[in-house]
Amino acid sequence: MMTTVSVLLPVRNAERFVEEAIASVLTQSLGDFKIIAVLDHSSDASGDILERLASDDARIRVLQCEGEGLVDALNTAAKAATGDLLARLDADDRMRPGRLEEQVDFLEHHPDVVAVGSAAVEIDARSRVTGMMKVPTADAALRARLMRANPFIHSSMMIRRGTFEAAGGYRDDFPLVEDFDLWLRLAARGRLANIASPLTDYRRNDTGLSASRAAEQRLNLQRCILAWKRDAGLLDEAKHTALSARLAALFARAQDLDGQPERMTGDDLALFTELLEHLPSVEARTLARLVSAAASAGKVSAAQSALFAFRARVTSRAAFARRCADAVKALQVR
Structure with missing residues (x-):
């Protein structure tokens, strides 16, 4: 059965946060979604947690990564998606209440927009609020920023699946900026947008880049x-x-x-x-x-x-x- 939204959730050694991430999706006001959680060679208890959660809720599907790494995990999830829209969430982040409904509504009212993100609330490893991540919102401002830096918070994004597939999905040509590479290709196929209000909790923890x-x-x-x-x-x-x-x-x-x-x-x-x-x-x-x-x-x-x-x-x-x-x-x- 076709769903409105497929949530792409790559999981690698995220036992500490993944249950909280999934709970933030399950409590969304929009009920027409499926979570596609892809295990990317985790060595901790992430797999056991996902299987337990999936046994309790049919909206959760657990897959093994076809390959290894974030790009392969995301493409594995996208390949299994049935929703018209793809929503991103990292396993250590959280959706804020109403996110899916607000982004779906935005895309329904802006048919020329192919992808929409949002601002985010920054939280630490203990889920304490540490700041706000603001973003440009208008298409022109986003295109100008794309020539200098990444204007989107990856974990906040919702993308039209048809456009995602036409653009070629995620590529591993540019490690660590696979999302930025996708935004550039999506920009050639339609307008881009961010919602000014924070719809995602973005977690900064001790596993950041060296x-x-x-x-x-x-x-x-x-x-x-x-x-x-x-x-x-x-x-x-x-x-x-x-x-x-x-x-x-x-x-x-x-x-x-x-x-x-x-x-x-x-x-x-x-x-x-x-x-x-x-x-x-x-x-x-x-x-x-x-x-x-x-x-x-x-x-x-x-x-x-x-x-x-x-x-x-x-x-x-x-x-x-x-x-x-x-x-x-x-x-x-x-």
Whole structure:
């Protein structure tokens, strides 16, 4: 029987939170849904918990991952979906009351929107509220943000299944940013939106990305943007290949120079400013590291040139001040 919503719930070693996540779905005001929980090689009691819950509620279906990793788990769930709409939820997050009903209603009243997310309440490992995660809401603002960063909270998303399938589902081309890669492809097929009110509780806990994995995530996001520009005809293949190689070199160099400003060279700044033309979002931490390193090494004029080149490409003074605070301080003390 066709359902309105299929909830995609990948589960890997989530015994501490998965029952709470599922309970938040089962108590939704919209009753027309199925939860597709996919076990991704868990070594804890997650599987036992899921089987127990599924035996008590026919709306829960438990599957084993066809492959390994988040992308395979999500595609396994999507393949088994019968709903017209796919809702995402991570096994350590929670749906807030009324989320499914509000997102379904939004998509019914906005047939041109192919995916909708929302703001979120940030919680810690003990489910205590620690903050609010705000998001842009309008399609134009979301498209502009997509050229710099990820404007969606993955665990808050609802996507039209037909559009998801037409876009090719999740891909493993860009590890750690598989959601961002999907948003870019969905944007080519319809409008995007976020709901300003928080519909998801997003949990931050001690299993977050390590520093090295976070750097890999930032690098892959930029690689994803370059690939999108190539596929959209904004970069030819040769330019894409060259920029991708320079991007990898830039991130490696920024990591290498951290704490060693005496090794800064003019080539580092030249590399950075070239990439800025195509990837304005490279600036955040990489700019602070490179420009601070240049200033520390006595290359103040070169650092200022890089800083002003960046400033010319940023429309928001607040964003400039925030993202370049470390670099500005480094210049001011000399």
